[in-house]
Amino acid sequence: MKAHRIKALFLRHLYPLRRDFDLLSDMLYWPLVDTLLWGITSQWLAETSGQASVALAILMALLMWNIIWRAQSEVSRNLIDEIWNNNLVNLFSTPLMVREWLVSVMLLSFIKMGFTLVVITTVVVGMWQADILFFGWWLIPFIAAMITTGWWIGLISAGIILRYGPKMQTVVWTLPGALLPFSAVFFPLERFPQALQAISRVVPTTYIFETMRAVAAGGVIDWYSLTTSFAFNFLYLALAIWYFTRSMRHSVKLGLGRFN
C-alpha cells in the first residue's frame, strides 16, 4: 500500500470540488434542505407532544443519517463517477491496487462527511440550540457505527455496479434508501409493523437509533444493543469487502473496458 497512490485518488476526487456545483450540492445543499425541513418539523412535534426529547432525537437522527448517506455515497458514487468519465481502465492500468482504492474512498468519505457534518451541526445548534453534546463521548461510537454502515452499503452498491454494469447504478441511491425505514431512524422500532421488525433487528443502525432515543428520553446506554450493532456492522463490512473484491475480479474477467 503506497501513500502517494492514495494521495493521487484524493486529488482526483477533491479537484472537481473547486468548480462543480452538483458535487457541492450533494455535500451541502441537500443536507441543509433536510436539516431545515426536519428541524422545523421536530420543533413542532416537540411542542405539540410536550416532549422536548423528541426534537433532539429527530435532529440527532438526521445528523446520523447524513453520516451514513455521505459515507456510502463516497464509496459507490466515486466508482460510478469513474465509469461515467470513462476512467476505470485508466485507473486500474496503473500500479493502483484495489485495496488502495478502497482505503482512499473510505478516507475521502470521512473527510467529506466531516465537512457536511460541521455545516449541519452549526445550523442545528445555531437555529434550535440542540444540545448534541448531550450524548457526550457516546457520540464517538454512534458516529463510528454510522460510518461503518455507510461503508458497507457503499461497497455492496459498488460491487453490484461492477458485476452488472451501469444499468444497476440506481442502487447508489436506492439501497441506502431501503435501509432508512428498517433502521427506525425517525420513529421507535415498536411503531414498525411486527413482521418487518424481524428485518430491523438484523440492521445494525436500528440499535443505535433506538439507543439514542432511549438516552435522549433520560434512559441509559444499553450495552447489549451497542455490542449487537457493532457485531452486525463488522460482519456486514467484512462481507461487503469480500463481495466487492469478488465483483472486481468478476469484472476484470469480463474486462473493465466494457464500461467504456
Next chain:
Amino acid sequence: MKKSPLVVQHLTKTFPPEKKGGNPFTAVDDISFELKEGQILGLLGPNGAGKSTTISMLLGTLSPTTGSIQYFGRNFARHKSQSLQHVTFASTYIKMPWRLTVWENLKVYGTLYNVQGQVFEHRMERFLKFFGVWDQRHKTMNMLSAGQITRIMLSKAFLPYPKIVLLDEPTASLDPDIAHEVRKFVKLQRQEHGVSILYTSHNMDEVTDVCDEVMFLKKGKIIAVDKPLNLARSVSTARMRLLVKDGLKRIRKFARAQNLPVAVKGREAVIEIDEQAIAQFLAKLAGENISYSQIAVDKPTLEDYFLQMSKDEL
C-alpha cells in the same frame, strides 16, 4: 543475451456466452510473443482480430483464461502493481475525467506513479509543449478536441519514465502534421530511453515507418511475425498500371482470359499480377497489337498484405 521485458506465452481469452445456451467466444487463441528491449512491435489485424483484447490483458484490465504474461521476468498476475509501475498506455478510445483540467489530470497520474514536484512539472512542460497543447493545460478535458485529448493521453503515457508503452491507435484522430510529430516523438523515446513499444494502428504507412517488426493477428491467432517490408514482399501480386493508347477493350478481354483481375479508369488499365509474370504478360500484350504510352508497377505494400490477410473476414 538480454531477456525481453515482455514475454507472453500461450495467452488465451475465452468470453462466456452472452446469452444462455450461446457459445463461448475465443477472442485471443493461444498466442505467444516477446517484446524486446527498445523494440517497436506493431500489432495488426482486422476488426475483431483480438488486438484490443490482447492489450487489455497486458494492462491487467482483463484477466486471461489461460497462459501467462511476464514483465521483466516476473509473473504479471502475481506482481501486477510492481509491473505496471513501468508499463503505461495511451489509447484514442479512453478518456480522462472531464471535470478536471489537463494539468490536474496529469498531476493525478503523475502522483499515481510517484512522479511529483519539479520532476513532474519539467516533464509535463516538455511534453505538452512538444505536442502543442501547453496552452490548453488549464482547460477542463471537455473543452478539448479529440486530437488534443489524444496528445494529452500520449503525454500521460510517457510521463512516468516507462520501460514499456502500449499505444492503441495513437494517431487515429490527429491531423497528418501532428501524427508525424507523434511518430517522431515515439521514435525519439525509443532512441533516448530504450522504451519498448507495442503499437497498433490502421495506418499501414505509419506502421511501416515506425515499427521494427509487425505481428499480424487474425481470429485471435498470430498468423505472421516479420519486418513490415518482408510482410509486404510476401504479397506477390503487384499492380501494373498501363495508360492505353489503343485497345482498351482488348486489354480487358486479354487480362480476363488469363484470370487476372483488371480495372479500367479512363484510359488507364490496372491489372493485378504476380511480379514474376509481368515480363511475360507484356510480351504477349505486344503480340495482341495493344499499344500503351506509360507503364507503372506499384510494388506490394503492407496495406496489400493487410488486405490480403483480411480477405477471409469479408
